[in-house]
Amino acid sequence: MAAKPKLHYPNGRGRMESIRWLLAAAGVEFDECFLETKDHLTKLKKDGFLLFQQVPMVEIDGMKMVQTRAILNYIAAKYNLYGKDLKERALIDMYVEGLLDLNELIMHHCIQPADKKEQHLATIEDKATNRYFPVFEKVLKDHGQDFLVGNQFSRADVQLLETILMAEECKPDILAQFPLLQSFKARISNIPTIKKFLQPGSQRKPPLKEEDLPKIMKIFH
Amino acid sequence: MAAKPKLHYVSERGRMEPIRWLLAAAGIEFDECFMKTKDDLLKLRKDGFLLFQQVPMVEIDGMKMVQTRAILNYIAAKYNLYGKDLKERALIDMYVEGLFDLNELIMTSDYQPADKKEQQLATALDKATNRYFPVFEKVLKDHGQDFLVGNRFSRADVQLLEVLLMAEECKPDILAQFPLLQSFKARISNIPTIKKFLQPGSQRKSPPRQEDVPKIIKIFY
Numbered sequence: 001m002a003a004k005p006k007l008h009y010p011n012g013r014g015r016m017e018s019i020r021w022l023l024a025a026a027g028v029e030f031d032e033c034f035l036e037t038k039d040h041l042t043k044l045k046k047d048g049f050l051l052f053q054q055v056p057m058v059e060i061d062g063m064k065m066v067q068t069r070a071i072l073n074y075i076a077a078k079y080n081l082y083g084k085d086l087k088e089r090a091l092i093d094m095y096v097e098g099l100l101d102l103n104e105l106i107m108h109h110c111i112q113p114a115d116k117k118e119q120h121l122a123t124i125e126d127k128a129t130n131r132y133f134p135v136f137e138k139v140l141k142d143h144g145q146d147f148l149v150g151n152q153f154s155r156a157d158v159q160l161l162e163t164i165l166m167a168e169e170c171k172p173d174i175l176a177q178f179p180l181l182q183s184f185k186a187r188i189s190n191i192p193t194i195k196k197f198l199q200p201g202s203q204r205k206p207p208l209k210e211e212d213l214p215k216i217m218k219i220f221h
Numbered sequence: 222m223a224a225k226p227k228l229h230y231v232s233e234r235g236r237m238e239p240i241r242w243l244l245a246a247a248g249i250e251f252d253e254c255f256m257k258t259k260d261d262l263l264k265l266r267k268d269g270f271l272l273f274q275q276v277p278m279v280e281i282d283g284m285k286m287v288q289t290r291a292i293l294n295y296i297a298a299k300y301n302l303y304g305k306d307l308k309e310r311a312l313i314d315m316y317v318e319g320l321f322d323l324n325e326l327i328m329t330s331d332y333q334p335a336d337k338k339e340q341q342l343a344t345a346l347d348k349a350t351n352r353y354f355p356v357f358e359k360v361l362k363d364h365g366q367d368f369l370v371g372n373r374f375s376r377a378d379v380q381l382l383e384v385l386l387m388a389e390e391c392k393p394d395i396l397a398q399f400p401l402l403q404s405f406k407a408r409i410s411n412i413p414t415i416k417k418f419l420q421p422g423s424q425r426k427s428p429p430r431q432e433d434v435p436k437i438i439k440i441f442y
Contacts, residue, residue, distance in 0.1 A: 093295070
């Protein structure tokens with residue numbers, strides 16, 4: 001029996017969260033080794049486990065994989081969440097990359113200095129509402145299907161749900177103008193593997209708390 | 222006969238350059254439509270050609286593709302530059318993503334304000350020498366093969382060459398400690414499609430001229 005994938009990262013969302021989502025969506029159980037101090041990171045580096053001296057790192061199928069997108073691509077392809085052909089993959093990649101950009105923006109909110117936070121939040125809301133969400137509302141409207149690509153559940157659906165929920169944490173009514181995204185959210189949240197991941201006690205991580213930020217920064221800097 | 226791919230961007234390297242490299246490496250002729258003013262970008266947006274209102278955009282195989290990585294993934298897979306199986310793809314993705322990070326650091330330094338530019342470039346070259354190049358020197362040393370992955374030319378080789386040359390432009394002796402990267406550079410530069418791309422008059426772009434930077438930034442902001 002194959003060993004469970006093992007995730008190496010601090011106990012927070014950061015760049016590992018999308019990977020947790022995808023593994024969970026695929027119904028793949030995984031273990032986590034949390035970096036608590038800079039020494040942990042230094043040790044991983046010294047042991048030669050981090051190709052570019054960085055985390056996320058995921059031990060999977062005999063590899064020590066690094067680089068978020070490389071890891072996501074591998075999981076998606078392995079578990080058939082990457083479309084059925086090149087053209088579906090192209091669509092999925094475009095959607096996922098756009099969503100990862102928005103994710104990145106939201107993720108950086110917690111590290112904004114106090115005087116920039118409000119402006120940054122406004123930028124997140126603006127981009128979510130005017131640049132990204134309209135695209136996916138239209139995609140769903142145009143084909144009338146349950147999933148974003150190829151009438152089949154894929155990593156694009158997982159990424160969209162993750163990003164919608166993160167955006168809602170910033171602004172609870174952010175989906176007000178997007179009825180199809182609202183029903184998408186309900187529908188995808190009900191998929192058994194996703195539903196399980198959304199329950200308390202799962203390996204899904206909460207947003208970073210203000211008071212935990214210094215500790216996390218110290219690990220990396 | 223299929224239409225040639227058509228690239229929409231400014232006449233600069235930026236985020237389009239890896240795409241030019243990969244198409245050229247694959248021996249694919251392409252056309253370019255250069256944005257010269259903000260109005261050119263606004264027109265593309267108004268016409269609904271840019272999924273997330275951004276360039277790069279590449280018209281290819283009936284799609285208007287956006288998002289650099291999505292475009293590169295499609296080209297690589299279509300022209301068999303993406304390894305022969307999942308595990309080779311995983312390696313290629315890890316290498317390419319690391320090189321992308323370095324590419325981004327070097328490329329964006331040209332667009333930083335004067336007081337930040339030197340610092341960022343120094344950081345980029347430090348990372349090149351201590352974090353990234355040692356990895357690829359070791360990969361080549363360990364397997365003794367001509368190409369990075371699977372004993373076969375792939376997008377990883379193209380991306381590595383592109384970044385090696387960019388780094389050398391900043392610091393001509395940057396490969397001094399990396400004999401295998403030096404021979405890699407010579408070897409890959411000699412591949413006919415690459416050799417052609419490296420000749421004057423090709424569609425390869427130069428680093429931006431200092432005096433052009435404000436104008437370029439104004440197109441996007």
